[in-house]
Amino acid sequence: MTEIKNAACVGGGVIGGAWVARFALAGIDVKIFDPHPEAERIIGEVMANAERAYAMLTMAPLPPKGKLTFCKSIEETVKDADWIQESVPERLELKRGVITQIDAAARPDALIGSSTSGLLPSDLQAEMKHPERMFVAHPYNPVYLLPLVELVGGKKTSKATIERAMQGVEQIGMKGVVIAKEIEAFVGDRLLEALWREALWLIQDDICDTETLDNVMRYSFGMRWAQMGLFETYRIAGGEAGMRHFLAQFGPCLKWPWTKFTDVVDLDDALVEKIGAQSDAQAAGRSIRELERIRDENLVGIMHALKSGNGGEGWGAGKLLADFEAKLWANAKKPEADLGDVKPLHILDTKVSAAWVDYNGHMTEHRYLQVFGDTSDGLLRLIGVDLEYVRDGHSYYTVETHIRNLGEAKLGDALYSTCQLLSSDEKRLHLFSTIYNAETKEAVATAEQMMLHVDSKAGKSVAAPAKVLDKLKAITEAHAGLPTPEGVGRFVGQKR
Amino acid sequence: MTEIKNAACVGGGVIGGAWVARFALAGIDVKIFDPHPEAERIIGEVMANAERAYAMLTMAPLPPKGKLTFCKSIEETVKDADWIQESVPERLELKRGVITQIDAAARPDALIGSSTSGLLPSDLQAEMKHPERMFVAHPYNPVYLLPLVELVGGKKTSKATIERAMQGVEQIGMKGVVIAKEIEAFVGDRLLEALWREALWLIQDDICDTETLDNVMRYSFGMRWAQMGLFETYRIAGGEAGMRHFLAQFGPCLKWPWTKFTDVVDLDDALVEKIGAQSDAQAAGRSIRELERIRDENLVGIMHALKSGNGGEGWGAGKLLADFEAKLWANAKKPEADLGDVKPLHILDTKVSAAWVDYNGHMTEHRYLQVFGDTSDGLLRLIGVDLEYVRDGHSYYTVETHIRNLGEAKLGDALYSTCQLLSSDEKRLHLFSTIYNAETKEAVATAEQMMLHVDSKAGKSVAAPAKVLDKLKAITEAHAGLPTPEGVGRFVGQKR
Numbered sequence: 001m002t003e004i005k006n007a008a009c010v011g012g013g014v015i016g017g018a019w020v021a022r023f024a025l026a027g028i029d030v031k032i033f034d035p036h037p038e039a040e041r042i043i044g045e046v047m048a049n050a051e052r053a054y055a056m057l058t059m060a061p062l063p064p065k066g067k068l069t070f071c072k073s074i075e076e077t078v079k080d081a082d083w084i085q086e087s088v089p090e091r092l093e094l095k096r097g098v099i100t101q102i103d104a105a106a107r108p109d110a111l112i113g114s115s116t117s118g119l120l121p122s123d124l125q126a127e128m129k130h131p132e133r134m135f136v137a138h139p140y141n142p143v144y145l146l147p148l149v150e151l152v153g154g155k156k157t158s159k160a161t162i163e164r165a166m167q168g169v170e171q172i173g174m175k176g177v178v179i180a181k182e183i184e185a186f187v188g189d190r191l192l193e194a195l196w197r198e199a200l201w202l203i204q205d206d207i208c209d210t211e212t213l214d215n216v217m218r219y220s221f222g223m224r225w226a227q228m229g230l231f232e233t234y235r236i237a238g239g240e241a242g243m244r245h246f247l248a249q250f251g252p253c254l255k256w257p258w259t260k261f262t263d264v265v266d267l268d269d270a271l272v273e274k275i276g277a278q279s280d281a282q283a284a285g286r287s288i289r290e291l292e293r294i295r296d297e298n299l300v301g302i303m304h305a306l307k308s309g310n311g312g313e314g315w316g317a318g319k320l321l322a323d324f325e326a327k328l329w330a331n332a333k334k335p336e337a338d339l340g341d342v343k344p345l346h347i348l349d350t351k352v353s354a355a356w357v358d359y360n361g362h363m364t365e366h367r368y369l370q371v372f373g374d375t376s377d378g379l380l381r382l383i384g385v386d387l388e389y390v391r392d393g394h395s396y397y398t399v400e401t402h403i404r405n406l407g408e409a410k411l412g413d414a415l416y417s418t419c420q421l422l423s424s425d426e427k428r429l430h431l432f433s434t435i436y437n438a439e440t441k442e443a444v445a446t447a448e449q450m451m452l453h454v455d456s457k458a459g460k461s462v463a464a465p466a467k468v469l470d471k472l473k474a475i476t477e478a479h480a481g482l483p484t485p486e487g488v489g490r491f492v493g494q495k496r
Numbered sequence: 497m498t499e500i501k502n503a504a505c506v507g508g509g510v511i512g513g514a515w516v517a518r519f520a521l522a523g524i525d526v527k528i529f530d531p532h533p534e535a536e537r538i539i540g541e542v543m544a545n546a547e548r549a550y551a552m553l554t555m556a557p558l559p560p561k562g563k564l565t566f567c568k569s570i571e572e573t574v575k576d577a578d579w580i581q582e583s584v585p586e587r588l589e590l591k592r593g594v595i596t597q598i599d600a601a602a603r604p605d606a607l608i609g610s611s612t613s614g615l616l617p618s619d620l621q622a623e624m625k626h627p628e629r630m631f632v633a634h635p636y637n638p639v640y641l642l643p644l645v646e647l648v649g650g651k652k653t654s655k656a657t658i659e660r661a662m663q664g665v666e667q668i669g670m671k672g673v674v675i676a677k678e679i680e681a682f683v684g685d686r687l688l689e690a691l692w693r694e695a696l697w698l699i700q701d702d703i704c705d706t707e708t709l710d711n712v713m714r715y716s717f718g719m720r721w722a723q724m725g726l727f728e729t730y731r732i733a734g735g736e737a738g739m740r741h742f743l744a745q746f747g748p749c750l751k752w753p754w755t756k757f758t759d760v761v762d763l764d765d766a767l768v769e770k771i772g773a774q775s776d777a778q779a780a781g782r783s784i785r786e787l788e789r790i791r792d793e794n795l796v797g798i799m800h801a802l803k804s805g806n807g808g809e810g811w812g813a814g815k816l817l818a819d820f821e822a823k824l825w826a827n828a829k830k831p832e833a834d835l836g837d838v839k840p841l842h843i844l845d846t847k848v849s850a851a852w853v854d855y856n857g858h859m860t861e862h863r864y865l866q867v868f869g870d871t872s873d874g875l876l877r878l879i880g881v882d883l884e885y886v887r888d889g890h891s892y893y894t895v896e897t898h899i900r901n902l903g904e905a906k907l908g909d910a911l912y913s914t915c916q917l918l919s920s921d922e923k924r925l926h927l928f929s930t931i932y933n934a935e936t937k938e939a940v941a942t943a944e945q946m947m948l949h950v951d952s953k954a955g956k957s958v959a960a961p962a963k964v965l966d967k968l969k970a971i972t973e974a975h976a977g978l979p980t981p982e983g984v985g986r987f988v989g990q991k992r
Contacts, residue, residue, distance in 0.1 A: 014735075140716035141733060148716035175715045181703050188712045190698060191691050198690035199726055207677050214725025216684045218812045219671045220636035220644035222721030227794040228787075229710025229718065230695055235775050236787050237637060239510075243775035247768045272743045279731050279739035291724075291732050294806050298723040301801030309794045312854055316714045316794075358808060365894055366865035373861040398861055402988045403897040430989055448988045459904075491987045492898045492944045493926055 002164045004028055004171055007066075008081035008106075010074055010098060012039040015115050016087030017046030018143030020068065023083075025054050025144075026172040027063030032070050033077040040070060049292070050144035055412060056300045057145065057321065058173075060328035061349045074098070075105040083168050085137065087115040096124055103128040111164055113137030118185045121154030131156035135165055138186060139174070142292075145299045147175040147320055150186045173324040175317070203278070204271055211282040226302055227309070227316050300353070342481040344418035347378035349438070352413045363409040368435065369401070372447040375417040375433045383471040394462070396429060396451040404487050407437065407444040414438035421479045422488060424472050426463035427453050432485050446487050498660045500524050500667055503562075504577035504602075506570055506594060508535040511611050512583030513542030514639030516564065519579075521550050521640075522668040523559030528566050529573040536566060545788070546640030551908050552796045553641065553817065554669075556824035557845045570594070571601040579664050581633065583611040592620055599624040607660055609633030614681045617650030627652035631661055634682060635670070638788075641795045643671040643816055646682045669820040671813070699774070700767055707778040722798055723805070723812050800849070838977040840914035843874035845934070848909045859905040864931065865897070868943040871913040871929045879967040890958070892925060892947040900983050903933070903940040910934035917975045918984065920968050922959035923949050928981050942983050 007023040009016050012034035020043055023030045032043065047068075054062065071077040078084045084106055088098050095116060102112055112134045114124055125131035136152035149169045153162050162178055169176040179186050185193060199213055208216070224233045231243070238246030283291065306318025314322040348371065356367040380386070380396055389395070409415060416438050422430040429451040435444045453464040464472070503519040505512050508530035516539055519526045528539065543564075550558065567573040574580045580602055584594050591612060598608055608630045610620055621627035632648040645665045649658050658674055665672040675682050681689060695709055704712070720729045727739070734742030779787065802814025810818040844867065852863040876882075876892055885891070905911060912934050918926040925947040931940045949960040960968070 146716045146719065148712060150712065175711065177704075177708050177711045177715070179704055179708070181701070183701075183703055187698055187704050187709060188716060190694050191709075191713065192717060194690045194694035195687050196726065198686050202683055202686060205677070205679075207679055208673075208675055208683050210727035212673050212675070213683060213687075214727050215671065215673045216644060216646065217687065217721050217725040218723055219673070219816070220642045220684060221688060222718065222723070222725065223642065223795055223798050223813065224791070225713050225718035226722035226798060227714055227718070228791060229713040230692065231706035231710050231771070231775055232778060232787065233791075235779060236784055236791060239784060242772070242784065244768055244772040247771060272740055275727070275743060276738070276740040279727055282728060283731060288732055288735060288738070291728065294811060295720070295724060295729075295732060297807075298802060298805045298811055299719055301805055302719050302722060302798050305797030305801040306794060309797055310790050311793075311857075315790060317719060320715070364866075365869040366862045369862035369865040370860075397901070399901050400986075400988045401897070401899040401901075403899075405893070405895050405897075450988050489987045489989075490896075491985050492896045492946050493985075 002082070002111075002167055004082045004168050006031070006081045006083075008078040008084040009033070009087065010077060010084065010102060011087035011089075011115075012036060012043045013087060014042075014046060014141065015139065015143060016085070017043040018050060018139070018141075019085045019087060019115070021047045021050035021144050022172045022174065024066040024068060025050060025062055026066070028066040028172070030066055030068050031077045031081065032068060033072075033074050034070075043068075046144070049142070049296070052412070053142070053145050053296050053300065055351045056297065056353045057303065058325060058328065060325035062328065063331060074101050078102050078106045078110070081106065081110055083111045083113065085113045085115060090116060090118065092119055092123060095119060096127060099124050099134065100127045103130055103134070109133065111135075111161060111168060113165065115139065117189055120182050120184065121152055121157060122182060123154075125154045125156050128156075132158040133161050135161055136182075136186070137165060137169065137176075138188070140188065142296065142299070145296060145303075147173065147317055148188070149174050149176050150179055150188055151176050152179045152182050152186055154182060173320075175320050200271070200275075203275055209282075210275060210278040214282065227306060342478055344420040344432075344434070344479070344482070345379065345382070345475070346416060347375045347419050347433075348415075348417040350374070350415050350417075352409050352411050352415065357411045361411040363411075363413075365405075368403060368405065368409075368445045369447070371415065371417060371435055372401070372403070372433050372445075372449070373398075375419055375435075375447075376431065376449060376451065378417075379419045379421075379431065383475070384468050390456070393455060393457050394464075395454055395456050397454050397456075398449055399452050400450040402448045402487075402490060402492075404446045404490075405444075406446065407442055409435070409437065409444050415444065420482055420485060421472075421476045422448075422484070424469075424476045426469065427461050429453070429472065432488055434485070446485070448488055448490075498578070498607075498663055500578045500664050502527070502577045504574045504580040505529070505583065506573060506580065506598060507583035507585075507611075508532060508539045509583060510538075510542060510637065511635065511639060512581070513539040514546060514635070514637075515581045515583060515611070517543045517546035517640050518668045518670065520562040520564060521546060521558055522562070524562040524668070526562055526564050527573045527577065528564060529568075529570050530566075539564075542640070545638070545792070548908065549638070549641050549792050549796065551847045551910075552793065552849050553799065554821060554824065556821035558824065559827060570597045574598050574602045574606070577602065577606055579607045579609065581609045581611060586612060586614065588615055588619060591615060592623060595620050595630065596623045599626055599630070605629065607631075607657060607664060609661065611635065613685055616678050616680065617648055617653060618678060619650075621650045621652050624652075628654040629657050631657055632678075632682070633661060633665065633672075634684070636684065638792065638795070641792060641799075643669065643813055644684070645670050645672050646675055646684060647672045648675045648678050648682055650678060669816075671816050696767070696771075699771055705777075706771060706774040710778065723802060796849070838974055840916040840928075840930070840975070840978070841875065841878070841971070842912060843871045843915050843929075844911075844913040846870070846911050846913075848905050848907050848911065853907045857907040859907075859909075861901075864899060864901065864905075864941045865943070867911065867913060867931055868897070868899070868929050868941075868945070869894075871915055871931075871943075872927065872945060872947065874913075875915045875917075875927065879971070880964050886952075889951060889953050890960075891950055891952050893950050893952075894945055895948050896946040898944045898983075898986065898988075900942045900986075901940075902942065903938055905931070905933065905940050911940065916978055916981060917968075917972045918944075918980070920965075920972045922965065923957050925949070925968065928984055930981070942981070944984055944986075 007028050008031045009020050010033045020030050114136050121136045125134040135157050138150040140146040140148050166176040234246050235243045303317050306315050307322050309315035352363050417435045419433045433447045452461045455462045503524050504527045505516050506529045516526050604626050610632050617632045621630040631653050634646040636642040636644050662672040730742050731739045799813050802811050803818050805811035848859050913931045916928045929943045948957045951958045
């Protein structure tokens with residue numbers, strides 16, 4: 001397994017800048033070359049968007065952000081890099097020249113990816129000394145949120161390169177798909193182009209306006225495609241007889257008049273103006289920034305929804321996110337280090353997500369209990385009660401909770417939680433958790449909880465096994481030296 | 497505003513059956529004609545799927561289900577109906593014949609919609625006596641979840657008919673979009689067909705397999721299209737310069753080789769078998785039923801996510817759902833009726849949503865507090881503390897909560913909650929809520945809460961105004977006659 005430690009981005013802009021963000025937010029140092037006088041500002045803006053989006057997307061703690069260095073030459077930018085990503089404008093001569101320069105200055109084993117959305121990798125690698133490590137890595141806007149990367153090799157690209165590239169994009173939370181043969185525009189842009197061409201005809205011929213067309217997509221098949229794509233959706237449409245039945249049934253209509261819009265529309269001034277005006281009307285005065293914010297929050301929401309899909313196992317982009325988070329958790333600072341310490345365990349670092357707030361931007365009541373639940377889950381993992389343990393049929397269930405709301409958490413606030421064990425026995429676990437604002441260090445809420453070890457199939461409480469109780473006892477004993485926190489044993493409405 | 501009270505469905509099957517379900521779940525009686533010997537069984541299965549999906553989708557209480565009646569003739573089916581939906585097989589002569597029969601038997605003011613996915617309404621209405629009330633109402637699979645209906649009028653369709661049809665689909669929670677001119681396959685299927693044709697070429701030429709193609713879609717633009725469609729997405733891509741800039745920049749590539757796949761692929765046995773085999777591999781042994789379940793839960797999750805979108809205002813299909821729920825709430829039985837009664841107020845009826853459960857199908861810990869929060873919100877609405885009141889700068893904040901988990905709620909369980917006021921004064925409100933399983937009537941959880949009336953801008957507690965206190969006092973006095981519920985005043989870990 002190849003690990004990317006240093007990345008280089010040649011060409012900033014919206015795509016290059018988002019690659020910078022993907023690398024840096026995964027903890028990788030990035031060197032950047034872009035002669036544009038405003039490159040630092042532009043990349044800074046993309047980075048800010050990406051950080052905001054990641055803060056909502058990923059509940060797991062991110063590693064310390066990678067260092068960004070702006071360089072004066074391609075040579076300086078790429079010489080130490082493990083992965084070099086080229087994102088200069090879409091002109092064959094320009095791209096080929098830049099890639100040839102990168103090739104000359106980079107380590108022979110460094111990977112070189114191109115962000116091209118349509119040029120053939122064979123054409124791009126034509127003049128390289130080490131063409132076998134060059135490939136297309138084509139992402140989709142917004143690159144900091146959409147996980148797809150089309151990986152396309154040219155005639156001279158080695159199989160090992162594509163395998164290493166798959167590992168690389170996985171490391172930064174993206175989804176690599178390998179395109180078997182190089183063609184112009186690869187797979188995604190082919191499909192986009194086909195639909196786009198048809199859409200332009202529909203507007204040109206006044207069959208509908210842009211808002212109606214968008215509504216047709218987002219109230220119907222857009223939601224199908226967000227989760228299953230085309231073929232799996234049609235597989236279902238074929239019923240138990242499946243895909244072959246579907247093809248037999250719907251194949252003939254390929255030859256119906258439905259397919260007449262295959263010519264290319266003439267995108268003259270009149271059509272551009274028509275589409276522009278309809279699009280203005282549709283936006284109803286919303287700025288691009290505002291639309292971006294709405295889009296990004298929707299994308300986060302969709303991915304979160306897919307993360308709970310497939311009976312909690314996760315599905316599609318949601319499964320990818322869950323896997324990425326599992327890795328982040330595995331790499332995060334372990335609270336195990338504090339196990340013997342006479343202080344509450346630091347369990348969780350998180351942020352107030354857009355999905356967690358009301359219209360005022362305040363964290364909703366039940367989200368506090370969600371953080372407390374994640375905190376007790378974190379404690380349970382420390383004593384060996386993890387997903388596998390739960391699947392084997394035992395778990396701890398919460399039977400009683402007392403919450404005090406002491407302050408307010410707002411959208412984007414960084415929070416952390418601690419947990420103190422008050423007592424434990426064979427079946428019971430009595431704990432006290434606190435959520436703090438990471439900046440002010442003030443307690444936002446506390447929860448006192450009683451949990452019971454259960455046989456979840458039989459639905460009754462049973463003693464926990466020795467391997468769990470030993471760990472539990474060690475923490476309980478360490479915490480016996482701590483003062484009882486304020487609020488323990490309190491009932492609702494009790495005078496202070 | 498025309499209200500549909502009686503509907504008729506001619507033709508069952510997957511599409512007709514789903515129309516039956518949409519009408520019945522919105523409280524409308526439906527008469528059905530379908531000569532297929534297994535029509536009742538097939539419609540029963542679609543109905544079961546739809547009820548399961550609705551149970552997850554809609555948090556608001558549904559009206560009593562409409563009555564289904566299977567009839568022996570078209571005449572009997574349609575004679576009293578306000579809306580007649582034709583969903584017989586896709587053959588012009590057959591459809592025209594059935595529609596002409598419907599026309600002869602229906603009230604002259606009844607609306608007649610056809611589910612055709614491609615035939616022209618002008619052709620379908622050719623032989624009708626009252627053609628002005630006939631139109632295409634083309635839905636998308638799964639019809640019980642995807643809200644889109646394309647409304648297309650023929651040459652003889654009146655404008656008033658399309659307006660009434662818009663109101664009709666809105667009544668059953670769907671989204672009507674009006675297509676300005678009739679063309680074969682309308683708008684949605686045109687777009688689908690264009691992308692489908694391109695996709696078949698990509699498989700035929702071994703550029704990628706079906707799973708890769710689906711992944712390309714669902715990890716990228718599928719998620720864009722689920723919320724914004726095509727043009728609004730591209731508007732953002734154009735940056736601050738907007739749509740016209742985007743067209744100027746990307747127009748030229750319409751003429752690049754990207755557009756060469758415009759011929760129709762020959763869907764011969766070899767290609768059918770190739771796609772069939774790839775699709776089998778991709779399904780990895782999952783049955784169509786299983787895929788349907790996954791798809792439906794994902795669609796619900798996506799719509800729920802979009803319901804929280806746009807800063808809590810809702811977006812696209814999520815906004816539509818929120819509006820539909822608001823109407824259901826407005827039509828639901830009001831707890832105000834019980835205000836003077838000496839019994840806890842019945843506040844909420846809800847169901848355990850797919851988004852609320854862990855992989856075991858059990859409701860997650862914090863969702864109990866969500867239901868309790870919705871319950872106290874319901875109580876607050878009764879005393880005049882509604883959204884408007886909150887926006888004006890005052891509210892009740894929860895300061896303390898004690899929860900007892902007494903039982904388990906599982907996916908799809910119907911729940912209701914009650915609320916008893918223990919005491920109140922100028923600033924404080926002390927309440928006790930209980931969540932019950934609606935079937936067993938057993939308490940699943942209780943919450944004792946202290947709430948404080950606050951000036952939310954100043955961030956401090958203040959006395960509530962008289963108009964609120966008067967209502968609060970009336971309930972508190974009525975509830976003073978109730979016994980103190982078990983669990984009040986309890987602290988965590990207290991012996992029973």
